[in-house]
Amino acid sequence: MTTRRLLLSLALLPAVLAASGEPDLPSWRDGASKQAIVDFVRDVTDEGSKNFVSPAERVAVFDNDGTLWSEQPLYFQAAFMLDRLKSVAAEHPEWKDNPAYPALVARDDAMLARIGMKPVLELLAVANTGMTTTEYAGTIRNWLRTAQHPRFKRPYPDLVYKPMQELLAYLREHGFETWIVSGGGIEFMRAWTDDAYDIPPERVVGSIAETHFELRGGEPVLVRDPNVAFVDDGPGKPVGIYRAIGRRPIAAFGNSDGDLQMLQYAAVGEGRRLAVIVHHDDTEREYAYDRESRIGRLDKALDEAKARKWVVVSMKDDWKQVFPWESP
């Protein structure tokens, strides 16, 4: 264990260095939410505290859509997949006679309901499979550079939350491992989470498409298949955490009912834990939605948060600034 111990103690150096510099979490307003987070971190990192947690066990997990970046008016990965559908339509003249195609492109909910999920999923499968994982990652990166959010008229990666970027860095400076645990596809997130959050590919847990290995023209590649291998959402999130991390997190951050079981898994039990819900209540700077929303519905988890005294962050009141490019 010697080398790792040494590395861990070295990893704490930035915290020591930071102590003399900037204040922590500059985009967070002083208040109960910020205080709860700072108190938790102080408690579990203080060797004299009865709640001290060794650095190896300081695992913090974050949902992505709606927790680290926006998810309205449509999950950004869904926007990507719709654009992908349109961009390959010319190669699929047979879609002319498939009612799922115009219904999807027009987002005609009534028509989609009549058609049912099966033809829709088949269409998306055709548009997103058969290529290598490397080719697909290139397509994603290209889209992230060029596509624009309909309201903010900016590339989607601009819609990350500055207070959450600060929180991720703050936790890492205090010896935490920060992980993304999201319902989104791993390949869609890995294309940009390293730049946006300083979270490398191996710390991204998400939904997984089947792939298979082959030697294509002598080159070893993984090729995307149409089936879904794993859905990292709802009760799937603790399973995804177990498979990828193998430790129970002591802190979890989410924003919707899809995060409920992850929050329970991290926060219910002995020892000091932290569960945080980002509540979208800021129509002016971002969006306001919860119990009735089709995207990112927050209903059961909001009840649970109240019952268990979890931290509910108000974007409107707790954050001085939402996006990195806004003036504070």
Added chain:
Amino acid sequence: MTTRRLLLSLALLPAVLAASGEPDLPSWRDGASKQAIVDFVRDVTDEGSKNFVSPAERVAVFDNDGTLWSEQPLYFQAAFMLDRLKSVAAEHPEWKDNPAYPALVARDDAMLARIGMKPVLELLAVANTGMTTTEYAGTIRNWLRTAQHPRFKRPYPDLVYKPMQELLAYLREHGFETWIVSGGGIEFMRAWTDDAYDIPPERVVGSIAETHFELRGGEPVLVRDPNVAFVDDGPGKPVGIYRAIGRRPIAAFGNSDGDLQMLQYAAVGEGRRLAVIVHHDDTEREYAYDRESRIGRLDKALDEAKARKWVVVSMKDDWKQVFPWESP
């Protein structure tokens, strides 16, 4: 990226410190195998080299059974599962009438062949499911403390290879991330890989049993189910690497045909890569087997190693010492 850059440069400190101390890889005899490994590491870590690889991309993957510890006369996890079967037999009087039970316990191959796999797998499923992942991990740890290897009369974790422990540490000191990518079950490995190899749970990729989340008596737990979710063997290994790591390794270490696709995935392609096969040719200190063995068969991968000039390590000739407890 600033914090991680700082951490990465700090992570290289041990290498600097080590430069003045012990020689590298003391249990390895000087020779072509050791030289090939040291040359590779020097080349990809030298900023002046055209083959320089940034620390973030220095991913090295290791098979476990037969590569990092022994696997004869029976995969150790199989030995655990047989013992597990016997230890819960009293709770299953119905097994009295099930021919799979005595056939398994006696390892009666002829009988097992007549019975077929289905009843055998069902029996093993019953014996290894229904409990929480935490309870199961406790069972594994208890077995690892008490069970003895039939030939060496020592606990199984004593049968790790000292030269490979040194190699893991050597790579980490040179900025590599070291990962286990094994056909074995993740929970079986995670119980001891941190102590044995300094490889924490989140760096263990393996085969996965289905689990589901539930609140059991108010406590959030994961419960083992009878189905297999993922087989991390053969062509499954590159898939497991993609899912868990999301980067292509530049170095891979294996010992059997089950590692062939992982070795190809890491080693075939542009840039400097390293593929190493541990060849069991040491009857006296360990075991000798390859093309004809039922456990850890090395046949196609040995041909491929010769064709592609991969490093084939002779346990007999290249290792001064095999196990940590032997005198060198």
